[in-house]
Amino acid sequence: MAYGEKVLDHYENPRNVGSLDKDDSSVGTGMVGAPACGDVMKLQIQVDQNGVIEDAKFKTYGCGSAIASSSLLTEWVKGKTLDQASQIKNSEIAEELALPPVKIHCSVLAEDAIQAAISDYQNKQAEHKKSA
């Protein structure tokens, strides 16, 4: 399968690969997908007091398009508020990377990942307030 230039770029030079401390209350972790389906994305965001994402890291097991989708996502969410980040749509990712129809599910997975990371962060904050 021929890949688009942007997919290749993100695949060859993935941005923001790594992990943040999942136990830190300012960190939200989203892990989506399944090994049996051939893709698993882990996205982590670090959120400051103003609700702005100051850092984002990812690790992805999956095809080139899945890796590119998550790499692009980390670039996009940095500097955004949680509200703004939650509005990122898979179609925007697919369009930016020029994903072919069979790879659209990779962008869907990326959207799921940011939603999961945000809700993990919010749950942690709620817990935090309760115990405080």
Added chain:
Amino acid sequence: MSDTKLPIYLDYSATTPVDPRVAKAMMDCLTLEGNFGNPASRSHAFGWSAEQAVEKARQQVASLINADPKEIVWTSGATESNNLAIKGAAHFYSKKGKHLITLKTEHKAVLDTCRQLEREGFEVTYLEPQDNGLVDLNVLRAAIREDTVLISIMHVNNEIGVIQDIEAIGEIARENKVIFHVDAAQSPGKVKIDMQQAKVDLLSLSAHKTYGPKGIGALFVRRKPRVRIEAQMHGGGHERGMRSGTLATHQIVGMGEAFHLAELEMDAENERIRMLRDHLLSGLKDIEEVYINGDIESRVPHNLNMSFNFVEGESLIMALKDIAISSGSACTSASLEPSYVLRALGRDDELAHSSLRFSIGRFTTQEDVDHAISVIRSAVSKLRDLSPLWDMYKEGIDLKSIEWAAH
């Protein structure tokens, strides 16, 4: 390594380049100056000469499999041979019964043909192979019924290269008076095929996996005891009525020459290829969490199929862009399904998604293999650094203990 020509072709099981000696023989059968006649023309020398070339090729193909040339029927390739053998025999013997037996790891040309027969009212048993890819003869025996007319089991598997014991299966089939068809597309030149020894009734062959051209194949149809098939292609009654259509002299001559070369050179060639394959294996097997798919002993020397756990196959192939290999994960064919062959061996989806098939051939060099080892090692390490599953494995988390949301 500097003199290695990139990209490196390690996909000989998909197809092989035509041997230059074969190409030369083919080119002599095309133009006015060459042997261009219709082998069916009986009234002039052009036809006679073409017929002679076709019969020489028939002899060459028969010789490699130790058969009588009269038992060779030309077709367009192994897919057509499989269709002709399975549908042809099933239809001819349908009054005796309508039950067929095959294996889950067969090529689609066999499986899909069986599906078509199911739509026509036949019943098919799809046997599960053992974990090493080989058919359990007791399971086969138990599957044979009163109304079984055909067993179709491949010789060499295209994905994992394992060799089925067609002699033993042939004995079982003959004892039970069941027709035995073998898809041997991957075998010529790689493993001995002896139709005097093995009780095979129908055997499908292809030219382009053995340094011959694409678009030509053959079906062996046994004469003693005689096996009958219904033609699938009707017309001028060529090939004793079993397959009509003007014979493609240049293609047939190419297949004949390719099989002739295979017969002359296979012993030495397989020795060399086995050394290369073992070299590749020893360069990869000490990587953590790698698994060989399929039996390593009963296997053609050309094939190595491995799973690299926690790395997804398609991304691995993407990282290996200067090596031409194929992935067991058919993600590349847009179906997003892992290899059905590896699934049938009982491999987890994860491992099936992480598999690569290397197939080595006549023009592979030691330098090619060295280069492949080095780029595979670095790609696996790069992708594992990217893989959340690798992290979890390293942390000692059992991936099976996690409830994944299937999507």
